[in-house]
Amino acid sequence: MKKILLTCFFIIVSNAWINAQELKSPDGNLILTFNLNTEGAPIYALAYKKKEVIKESRLGFILKSDIKMNKGFQIAGTKKQSEDSSWKPVLGEQKEIRNQYNELKADLIQEKSKRKISIYFRLFNDGLGFRYEFPVQDNLRHFVIQEETTEFNLTGDHKLFWIPGDYDTNEYSYTTSKISEMQSLMYNAAHVSMAAQTTIKNLATQTPLMMKTNDGLYINIHEAALKNYPAMCLNVDDKAYSLNSHLVPDAVGNKGYLQTGSFTPWRTIVVSDDARNILASKMILNLNEPCAFDDTSWIKPVKYIGVWWEYFTGGGSTWAYSDDQDVVIGTTDFSKLKPNATHGANTKHVKDYIDFAATNGFDAVLVEGWNEGWEDNTAFKKERIYSFTKAYPDFDVKDLSLYANQKGVKIIMHHETTSSIAEYERQLHDALDFMVDNKYNAVKTGYVGPIIPRGEHHDGQQMVNHYTYVAKEAAKHKIMVDSHEAVRPTGLHRTYPNWFAQESARGTEFEAMEGIHPDHTTILPFTRLMGGPMDYTPGIFQGDLSVYGSKKNKLSTTLTKQLALYVTMYSPLQMAADLPENYMRFKDAFQFIKEVALDWDESYILEAEPGDYITIARKTKGKEEWFVGGITDENPRTALIDFSFLPAGKSYSATIYEDGKTADYKTNPQSYNIRKVTVNSKTKLKQKLASSGGVAISIK
Ligand code: NOJ
Ligand code: CA
Secondary structure, three states, X not given: OXXXXXXXXXXXXXXXXXXXXXXXXOOOOEEEEEEEOOOOOEXXXXXXXXXXEEEEEEOOEEEOOOEEEOOOEEEEEEEEEEEEXXXXXXXXXXXXXXXXXXXXXXXXXXXXXXXXXXXEEEEEOOEEEEEEEEOOEOOEOEEEEEEEOOEEEOOOOOEEEEOEOEOOOOOOOOEEEEHHHHHHHHHHHHOOOOOOOOEOOOXXXXXXXXXXXXXXXXXXXXEEOOOOOOOEEEEEEOOOOEEEEEEOOOOOOOOOEEEOOEEOOEEEEXXXXXXXXXXXXXXXXXXXXXXXXXXXOOOOOEEEEEEOHHHOOOOOOEOOOEOOOOOOOOOOOHXXXXXXXXXXXXXXXXXXXXXXXXXXXXOEEEEOOOEOOHHHOOOOOOOOOOOOOOEOOOOOHHHHHHHHHHHOOEEXXXXXXXXXXXXXXXXXXXXXXXXXXXXXXXXXXXXXXXOEOOOOOOOOHHHHHHHHHHHHHHHHOOOEEEEEOOOOOOOOOOOOOOOOEEOOOOOHHHHXXXXXXXXXXXXXXXXXXXXXXXXXXXXXXXXEHHHHOOOOOEOOOOHHHHHHHHHHOOOOEEEOOOOHHHHHHOHHHXXXXXXXXXXXXXXXXXXXXXXXXXXXXXXXXXXXXXXXXXXXXXXXXXXXXXXXXXOOOOOEEEEEEEEOOOOEOOOEOOOEEEEEEEEXXXXXXXXXXXXXXXXXXXXX
């Protein structure tokens, strides 16, 4: 019986692929097949080293109202071309990136309606990218997408590292499970407290989605160059092991307004039998457009501290200046309000931070709670919550700008919009001018709470356009942008390198709220970071928050693992998030944060398994200097660090920051040891990592 079934399957499969177009990756390991099936539906399949990765899967769209652009096609023409070039990112994990692929373009036309669509497949050694083009044509101009019908049919019940499909947040904890187990785990995964949350009702997940097959293939599905289009979630069919695109709708349920002469984002499938290659992949960046700016000299990596963690510790510091919640921006005279005496962003306190930054070599100080409006900020009800040009009475903008400048430190501007978008866009130009006038060169934006205009979603087309608009306008003022709660990144930092980091995932703030699992940071590089750098804000040394009085939270890592995150979580923007006083208690460990680089000539993924461990070495840009970071989940392990990334024939001094012998993230997180050893390209180090521990090494 089994045999007969198998034979039938093969006949069906081979029928669909008669006269199929075939495309090979430059190294020949990946093979894409493309064809139309008997209904004239575009179909594709992908194989890696002769193993199926994506089974026959359909492509296309349904336009409003019910115009089917997913079948009835004929192939009007196909074209192949190849590329092999390299380019230099402004900031990055390596100084040069090779862009090598073979491309197949298929022009399709529907027999009756004469509507046209083209599909571009680009096959790299590390994966496949494909996108749709709506060419200019007679029978279609402006149109509305009802749904994109791209499928990713998988070959089995893979292991998934997933968060629930959601239109408004990516800040969930990851669940690791088989596809078939998702449904039973979804309730717990999705029923968590979030400021804005629209979980998809049917079984669905976000991208980047990381998967592992039973026979050891690693597959990552995401998208590249998300512009003027909604983000893609994935519906999951847990019986057929199939995924299909689920675009984020707008307030009236439409999924994108386009004009012909346009492209969709790329759909990306990164594949390897070695998990390290997933982390090393630069395919998503390669699929983005080159840098849009001529002058990028003002775009710099930033290591910063901030008047920030004190708002989360439970120590009483507040963003708000007053306890009077009846404030109205533009009407209330804040100088007449009674100060609450807990306001964090006051001139004196900020000066202390500036001093600390200057003494310890930080580039910048983030100051949250500097501007009018925080009294009423959790209401999410009114459109005008904040002013982005008016400081609180106890925050002296001019004095602080002068003081910071004298000390060679920048202040990072903070714009919490509470997702009131029209209002933010109304204030944006004044806000940008205000920053230039006061010598700010970076802004942290925030999108907490549901979007106003009401009914829109964080990851919909309108918001996607908003984030890029802000990045582009900021660039005109030579301002770098770090957005929190924005749509997950898709490599646009290649095109707009001033949009140099984002949050868009569960970051360190959750250590002081609902918590983070020990395996979280072993998953993030395989998921969220596939699209771009994350402002994860590591560096918490005082992990037991009960010392501050009102909270019971305990950090999910050892102190050493916090150090390692500066290397394993790539970002040209890195925060030392803890309070200065805690760094002064652990001066020798703090030394690593002071030294660690942010911009790299080369990165070497030494060990990696999603959900378990990651070890990465990186060479500082333009310097004979390397940093290594290794982390593990709740299981202690021995990392095998192979130093063959060092130039042969030379010896270097390595400072190793390691978990203490009795370190354990639950019982003894602050136990660490620092030792110096000599290493060369032949050194192989067996390094013990505690439960949710790590290792950080600086090599000179
Ligand atoms: C959420 C951000 O992630 C956090 O960093 C910030 O402090 C708060 N919003 C307030 O803006
Ligand atoms: Ca957040």
